């Protein structure tokens with residue numbers, strides 16, 4: 001449904017390429033915020049209740065529902081830890097990121 | 100858990116806010132926007148004055164939101180929204196929702212004359228204020244929404260804020276607008292219900308959203324939702340609505356309110372407080388909560 005889910009960064013080489021009115025032409029998906037992360041959430045799916053709470057509270061919309069399971073998108077997850085804190089089953093652990 | 104069982108989804112699935120945005124880790128304001136747009140849908144135009152959200156969205160020509168945004172001057176959220184609404188009306192567009200989306204500084208302080216003017220004219224838009232209790236975008240300066248006792252960069256520990264938080268709901272209620280509500284990012288179902296309700300009402304609708312800010316509150320990013328929940332459970336930020344200027348409803352009655360220290364101790368901005376100061380804040384919270392109960396006829 002969204003027209004601009006492209007993850008390309010838009011750069012204008014000259015001002016003639018600029019749209020006549022200030023309007024958004026691209027999404028922020030080029031900005032892989034996963035690089036900001038120091039600790040990362042890991043879900044133990046064997047204990048997951050499928051309650052959807054982690055999906056609900058992710059401020060970076062980086063938990064997807066894939067075939068009825070929660071799946072973290074590490075390209076964008078900033079490692080805030082809210083999902084791990086809110087998970088009622090405590091089956092998400094935050095582990096040190098290896099860089 | 101069985102393979103076949105479906106995920107429990109209690110919010111609309113459509114995401115109009117994408118990943119890749121520029122908010123800090125664990126930003127409450129971001130959750131607020133995510134839920135508001137889930138409720139309002141894509142036929143929405145936002146007017147965003149200078150605030151964290153003008154940065155979070157991303158640099159031109161990119162945007163993390165799938166709705167048009169008019170970035171306006173700091174003090175003009177309500178007057179810009181009035182203009183956008185008038186423009187839509189002129190071209191006969193009745194279905195698009197206009198929403199002014201401002202921080203507490205842009206609402207309680209600098210934007211209040213534009214807001215009061217628009218509310219007096221009963222302009223047809225939703226005004227949402229996400230309240231992180233200071234001017235965060237410019238480096239945590241005090242606003243009139245900053246609570247009593249808090250540290251900010253302009254109210255340093257030795258001179259922490261001595262004044263109370265401004266009663267913005269009281270001010271808006273005095274304008275007799277058709278809909279006023281408080282909402283919290285810890286209760287997204289309630290918040291979405293309120294935005295949906297507001298969408299179907301005409302006239303000025305005001306929604307005050309409590310949105311913790313780990314950067315400005317010196318709290319842990321993973322405590323954002325917990326803090327918002329504690330604010331409700333302690334009675335510091337009750338969830339209620341005022342319809343047609345009269346009907347007041349408390350949406351969540353807390354039988355046993357938690358002590359305010361549970362909420363304060365998770366935030367570095369209150370670390371300097373001594374017991375007698377905490378007692379003062381507790382008395383303040385009790386007093387406000389009783390007032391709201393009484394107004395709701397409870």
Ligand SMILES: Cc1ncc(C[n+]2csc(CCOP(=O)(O)OP(=O)(O)O)c2C)c(N)n1
Nearest residue numbers: 149150151173202203204205233234235236
């Ligand atoms: C007229 C004017 N004065 C000052 C500023 C600088 N300024 C930009 S954002 C901001 C603070 C906004 O605070 P708030 O509305 O609470 O939003 P937050 O950043 O906390 O989300 C200030 C002071 C400005 N842009 N315009």
Ligand code: SF4
Nearest residue numbers: 058077078080081083
């Ligand atoms: S750690 Fe934060 S950003 Fe990452 S998936 Fe969990 S809630 Fe989302």
Ligand code: SF4
Nearest residue numbers: 048049051052054087
């Ligand atoms: S919050 Fe925990 S139990 Fe619930 S869906 Fe997410 S991982 Fe599973």
Ligand code: SF4
Nearest residue numbers: 123126151235312314
């Ligand atoms: S400073 Fe606070 S409100 Fe602003 S983006 Fe960071 S966490 Fe969010």
Ligand SMILES: [Mg+2]
Nearest residue numbers: 202203233235
């Ligand atoms: Mg603010």
